[in-house]
Amino acid sequence: xxxxxxxxxxxxxxxxxxxxxxxxxxxxxxxxxxxxxxxxxxxxxxxxxxxxxxxxxxxxxxxxxxxxxxxxxxxxxxxxxxxxxxxxxxxxxxxxxxxxxxxxxxxxxxxxxxxxxxxxxxxxxxxxxxxxxxxxxxxxxxxxxxxxxxxxxxxxxxxxxxxxxxxxxxxxxxxxxxxxxxxxxxxxxxxxxxxxxxxxxxxxxxxxxxxxxxxxxxxxxxxxxxxxxxxxxxxxxxxxxxxxxxxxxxxxxxxxxxxxxxxxxxxxxxxxxxxxxxxxxxxxxxxxxxxxxxxxxxxxxxxxxxxxxxxxxxxxxxxxxxxxxxxxxxxxxxxxxxxxxxxxxxxxxxxxxxxxxxxxxxxxxxxxxxxxxxxxxxxxxxxxxxxxxxxxxxxxxxxxxxxxxxxxxxxxxxxxxxxxxxxxxxxxxxxxxxxx
Numbered sequence: 001x002x003x004x005x006x007x008x009x010x011x012x013x014x015x016x017x018x019x020x021x022x023x024x025x026x027x028x029x030x031x032x033x034x035x036x037x038x039x040x041x042x043x044x045x046x047x048x049x050x051x052x053x054x055x056x057x058x059x060x061x062x063x064x065x066x067x068x069x070x071x072x073x074x075x076x077x078x079x080x081x082x083x084x085x086x087x088x089x090x091x092x093x094x095x096x097x098x099x100x101x102x103x104x105x106x107x108x109x110x111x112x113x114x115x116x117x118x119x120x121x122x123x124x125x126x127x128x129x130x131x132x133x134x135x136x137x138x139x140x141x142x143x144x145x146x147x148x149x150x151x152x153x154x155x156x157x158x159x160x161x162x163x164x165x166x167x168x169x170x171x172x173x174x175x176x177x178x179x180x181x182x183x184x185x186x187x188x189x190x191x192x193x194x195x196x197x198x199x200x201x202x203x204x205x206x207x208x209x210x211x212x213x214x215x216x217x218x219x220x221x222x223x224x225x226x227x228x229x230x231x232x233x234x235x236x237x238x239x240x241x242x243x244x245x246x247x248x249x250x251x252x253x254x255x256x257x258x259x260x261x262x263x264x265x266x267x268x269x270x271x272x273x274x275x276x277x278x279x280x281x282x283x284x285x286x287x288x289x290x291x292x293x294x295x296x297x298x299x300x301x302x303x304x305x306x307x308x309x310x311x312x313x314x315x316x317x318x319x320x321x322x323x324x325x326x327x328x329x330x331x332x333x334x335x336x337x338x339x340x341x342x343x344x345x346x347x348x349x350x351x352x353x354x355x356x357x358x359x360x361x362x363x364x365x366x367x368x369x370x371x372x373x374x375x376x377x378x379x380x381x382x383x384x385x386x387x388x389x390x391x392x393x394x395x396x397x398x399x400x401x402x403x404x405x406x407x408x409x410x411x412x413x414x415x416x417x418x419x420x421x422x423x424x425x426x427x428x429x430x431x432x433x434x435x436x
Contacts, residue, residue, distance in 0.1 A: 008032060008064040009049055010207065010247045012254070013039040014057045025055055033208050037215050038254035042208050062247030066151065066204040067231050069125060069171055092184045092375065097319060098340040098366045099178075099186060102387055104428035108394075109190060111431045118397040119193040120179055120224040120389050121217035121264075123210065124172030126165045126198035128371050133183030134176055134194075138165075141220040142196040145213045151203040158201050165196045170371045172196065174378050175228045177369030178386040179393075185369060188390035188427055195222055207248050214255040218264045223396050223405065225259060226389040227268040228382035230304055232287040237299020239291075244299065252305045260310040265405045267389045268306035269381040270315040270330040277303050277332035307334050312392070312409060314385040315422065316341035319364055322426075323419040329381055331421055337412075339387040339425040342366055342379030384425075388412075391427045398431065411435055 013022060017039075026041060029052075033042040042064060043052075053061045093100075103109060119139055129138055148160030157168075167173045182190035197213040199205040210227075217225045233245040233252075256266050270277075273286050283301035288294055306313035316326040317338040325331045328344050346360040355361065361377040368383065370376035392408055395401065401408040415433035416423035 007045045008042050008206075008208075009045055009052075009061055010064045010251060011041045011043055011052060011061050012059040012247055012250050013041065014059060017057050021057065025052070025057060033212070035208070035212055035215055035255075037219075038211075038251070038258050040208075040211060040251050040254065060247040060250055062243065062245070065207050065231075065245065065248050067207060067210060067229065068204050069169060069200055069229055092367065093186065095362055095367045096185065097363060098342075098383075098387075099188065101322065101340055102188060102391075102425055102427050103186075104426075106186065108188075108428040108431050109186065111428075112394055112398045114189060114192050114394070115397055116193065117402065118393050119195055119222045120226055120393050121195045121197055121213075121220070121222035122172060122176055122179070122226050122228075122386075123197045123199055123213045123217060124167075124175050124226075124228060125169040125200035126167035126172045127176050127194075127196045128167050128170075128173040128369065128373070129165060129196075131173065131369050131373055133181040133185050133369050134173070136182065137176070137180040137191055137194050139193045139195045141222075142194075143216065144198045145209040145216070146198055146201050146205075147209075150201040151206065155201045155203060165198045167198070167371060168202045169200055170376065171200070171228070171382065172198065173370055174368040174376060175226065175382060175386045177375075178366075178383055179226070179390040181369055185367065185375060188387050189394050192390060192393055195220060207251060211251050211255045214259055214266065218259045218262050222264055223402060224389045224393050225264050225266045226386050227266060227305065228385045230269055230271060230306055232271065232283070232290055233302045233304045234287055234295065235300045235302055237295060238297040240294045240296050242296070249302065249304065253308060256305060256308050256310050260405075263403065263405055265312060265392060265409065266305070266308075266310065267312045267314060267385055267392065269385040270306055270313055270335060271303045272328050272380050273330055274328050275303075275330045277307070277330055277334055279332075303330055303334065312336050312388060314339060314381060314388045316379075316381045316384040317424070318343050322424050323417075325421055326379075326381075328379070329384075335422040337384075337388045337416070337425050338419070338422045339384040340366070341381060341384035341387075344379065387427070388425055391425060391430055394427065395430060399435070 150158035
């Protein structure tokens with residue numbers, strides 16, 4: 001059996017053991033990746049897996065899982081939609097109903113001049129690094145976490161180069177546009193510095209790439225880490241194959257604790273299944289649907305990693321009502337903030353063709369930067385989350401809260417209106433609020 005065909009196991013060790021003991025525990029195994037900062041190692045399967053599971057210093061051992069990215073964009077809004085350059089610039093801003101709402105029609109852009117001391121890490125599918133609205137914001141600590149040959153050695157176009165942050169999906173580019181676009185399109189914080197950590201190629205991501213990206217983003221000094229994706233985790237209980245996701249859960253937990261303890265805020269998106277995360281039966285149905293695996297023994301299912309106390313979780317609000325969560329968005333006790341990111345109401349009522357012909361996407365989905373210097377319409381919690389990340393970054397920078405991230409979160413909550421479900425994001429209000 002070749003190395004590519006062998007399964008990889010995620011091994012989490014007691015954080016108090018010495019490195020020499022680590023080597024003793026893992027001796028005889030092939031270590032393919034490691035995150036020593038949080039005691040997480042990835043080893044190829046062999047006869048020692050059962051022995052590792054019995055080792056007292058090993059917290060958990062489980063097969064490494066993968067993470068999928070929701071496909072949430074509809075169509076390109078390229079330059080051909082506009083008759084001339086002046087009309088194009090005006091039209092793009094006019095179509096940014098979501099950014100206009102959060103920034104009080106762009107007034108918040110004039111309140112604070114961003115310094116070079118603040119940066120947001122975007123862990124995602126990369127970025128269109130030549131996009132005219134984004135390229136000036138991309139910082140030098142950006143890096144690629146996808147190894148050579150990519151997901152399960154199926155991506156021949158992946159060369160494993162550390163500086164290859166080119167987006168092959170479009171998702172990361174759209175997320176970046178919501179934060180720092182400064183051109184024909186405007187983000188929440190135009191020109192804000194962003195470090196890109198690419199963990200997706202054209203397929204899925206490995207959990208290890210994401211965990212490593214969180215650690216790297218923290219060590220690189222980013223005050224905010226944006227995660228516009230997530231996954232459902234069966235923490236206890238068992239799938240039909242007698243497995244669960246407790247190891248993956250522990251790895252996320254340790255990474256987010258590491259980030260928080262070292263001065264980084266993780267802002268994470270809620271899922272897009274329209275589920276109440278407090279409804280255990282419904283969450284069991286969701287994870288079975290998403291993973292195509294039946295549950296044999298029921299346990300806790302988490303919408304992860306937004307469920308952790310140290311993360312800031314974000315859901316989408318409707319275009320016509322900033323206090324109402326979008327019908328596609330998960331909701332429940334774990335939601336911290338809501339920000340506008342679209343609706344599927346007309347899409348479902350009219351069907352795809354009529355939705356397109358009537359241009360309903362212009363008022364119901366959000367416009368953002370896309371591949372090949374274009375723009376695209378999107379919906380989903382992925383595009384609410386970066387709005388919160390950017391606003392937090394502005395608060396940290398304006399009030400010199402680089403070493404007090406918890407106070408920055410407190411400021412954001414104090415300056416936001418509380419709805420029944422969560423705090424309603426408004427960057428303008430947060431930047432003009434008197435905190436004294």
